Amino acid sequence: MSENILEQIGKIANETNSKVVTLRKGETVIEVEKDNLRNFITHLVQDLKVRNLTTITGLDLGQEIGIMYHFSYERETIHVRTKVAKTSAAPSIVKIIPGAILYEMEVHDMFGTGFEGNPWNDKKLLLPDNWPSDLPPPLLKSSKPAEIRKRLHLEAEPKK
Amino acid sequence: MLEQLAKWARTRSPWVFHINASSCNGCDIELVASLTPRYDIERFGAVLVPSPRHADVLIVTGTVNAQTKEPLKRVYSQLPEPKHVIAIGACAATGGVFKGCYNVGQGIQDVIPVDMFIPGCPPRPEAIMYGVLKLLGEVE
Amino acid sequence: MSTDVDKRREESAGLMEYSAENLVPFGPIHPSLKEPEYFKIILEGERIVDVIPRIGYVHRGLEKAAEMRPWVQNMYMFERTCGICSFVHSLCYGQAVEGLTIFQVPKRAEYIRLIICEMERIHSHLLWVGLMGHWAGFDTLFMWVWQDREVVLDLVEAISGNRVHKSMNAFCGVRRDMPEGMEKHIVERMKFMTDRARYYREIIDTEETMLERTQKVGAHVTQDTVEKLCAVGPMARYVGLRQDVRLNNPYAAYGEVPFEIVTRNEGDVQALLRLRLDEIIASANMISYAVENLPDGPIKVKIPPVIPAGEHSSRCEAPRGEIFYYVKSTGGRTPDRVKSRQPTLANLPLALEILKGQTLADVPVVLTAIDPCFGCMDRMSFLDTEKNKQWTWSGEQLRQYGINYYFPDRKDKA
Secondary structure, three states, rough: HHHHHHHHHHHHHHHHHEEEEEOOEEEEEEEOOHHHHHHHHHHHHHHHOOOOOEEEEEEOOOOOEOOOEEEEEOOEEEEEEEEEEEEOOOEEOOOOOOOHHHHHHHHHHOOOEEOOOOOOOOOOOOOOOOOOOOOOOOOOOOOOOOHHHHHHHOOOOOOO | HHHHHHHHHHHHHOOOEEOOOOOHHHHHHHHOOOOOOOOHHHOOOOOOOEOHHHHOOOEOOOOOOOHHHHHHHHHHHHHHOOOEEEEEEEHHHHHHHHOOOEEEEEOOOHOOOEEEEEOOOOHHHHHHHHHHHHHHHHHH | OOOOHHHHHHHHOOOOOHHHHHOOOOOOOOOOOOOOOOOOEEEEOOEEEEEEOOOOOOOOOOHHHHOOOOOHHHHHHHHHHHOOOOOHHHHHHHHHHHHOOOOOOOOOHHHHHHHHHHHHHHHHHHHHHHHHHHOOOOHHHHHHHHHHHHHHHHHHHHOOOOOOOOOOOOOOEEEOOOOOOOOHHHHHHHHHHHHHHHHHHHHHHHHHHHHHHHHOOOOOOOHHHHHHOOOOHHHHHHOOOOOHHHOOOOOOOOOOOOOOOOOOOOOHHHHHHHHHHHHHHHHHHHHHHHHHHHOOOOOOOOOOOOOOOEEEEEEEEEOOOOEEEEEEEOOOHHHHHHHEEEEHHHHHHHHHHHHOOEEHHHHHHHHOOOOOOOOOOEEEEEEOOOOEEEEEEEHHHHHHHHHHHHHHOOOOOO
């Protein structure tokens, strides 16, 4: 039952020092420390059987990158959020949820955050092959589309 | 005399190669719908071919993105002369609703020369047929 | 099928550990273009051992663009993520944003949203059935199905003004009302649609071409694999999982209109055909009910252009599976972050699992069966490790190979 699941999540959150925030009916955010992330998700998936990972979203929070894992369980949507410094890597959850592999690659492409333990961490998912290695990842607030287009040679060539 | 015969054949039965350069598929499904019994572009002799080397006309949908720019140029060079290019949809003409996005060009005429634009998002099958046949009228 | 095939299927079933270690990035988010080495298939003789695709051909940078455009403009941009399920994309985004405001969607608008969603589902499934016919070598089915699809497109055009990108959604409502006097016509057309779907159902169950190409193909997938790989939509329902957003988490008018979930247990490509055709019938019933019980009232509520700060997510059931949108606002005129997850991306790991152990001739049918957005098989390259041979084929060449493999005596090759 949905109420039960929120109670049980609350218990795990207490054990792992995580904060539970109820956004509204049917949506809950749990703020987890990076080091407790794998532990928390293992409990979620194996003990509570919350197996359906919808996707992983990256957020540019200024100094840090926020990573949100969205789970669905019956009528509840459970967001697990963790924060990672812009230059460091996050722990990968591919061993717990194999379906997370592509989502982690997408966050890596868009925000530059590596995932330790993801076997395809060095491969591109969405970005083109000719993406210059010195260009910052596109979804950071500091990246400008016009600049990116120029570096990718997508601007119109001047008429001769 | 042989040239006139070839021109007649090309106009009466254009062989078309279709390429999707990062389109949302709206234009693609309207193009495929023009093959189906209600619109039936095949009665005008137009045939979709599997290889660019057999085609007279190249139909492009979608605006070019960084990954598809080189393949588009490559396919264009594989078409034998004389060749024509039709750009279907708003995206192929100017970038459409994606103008300004970081991974897209502003229309395919920056990459290959275009003979005919068919505007719409997506254009109806009738509009596509009208465009293809008008282009051939130009040839004639 | 030989026991060698069964052994290979057993070995490769559910082996995500194997996949994760030995494979390279794969899958399209959207349909791709005719491009060499878009799919790289590694074979041992006739059997597929690996599939290595490359993604990113339709990556346009929508999420970044969304951060710079006003809220309402994004609705029409996200509609163009996909031409086939465009309405449901704009609906999901709209619902995610509406949840941040204090406004409620009027009942009449919710019913109209449901009607258009289900019409979209019918047109998408018919499109897919036609494509399956084409790839399996049964072009007559393709022509007939797409002819019937025009019936639904005519209805959509009568209501919204366009066949593909309907642009019917607005925040807290829809932009156009149902035209007067159309109810009887819609109900009659839905009855026609149901009859046609039943007829096609009979064809796929009895017609030799379809049976050869679809029965027991790709049947080594288990429920556990599907759950581990987080597949959605018909790809979860065809192994018996009751996973449907319309049932688990109803949105729009789905809580009020009677809904019957369709699942199957066989887990092969034929099950997918049966499932999608049955869904067409279920959709037709829902549309008839909604049209006959359409409540009166306004169709739209005007909301201010500044959306309050907060975060909200929304899910919808597109024809291909579950769509998810997450929206974050900092109280401005443009979003801070919009994230969209399309169902084809979620089903890709599963597609890989299904392909392993199949024969080369099954590739076009299996790849179309997962219902990727159209056209993903435009070009493929192959590597045969037994014979040490490498070659590239277009989708059409692969399709001909499949037809010749299964029906070597056929002269017409249609």
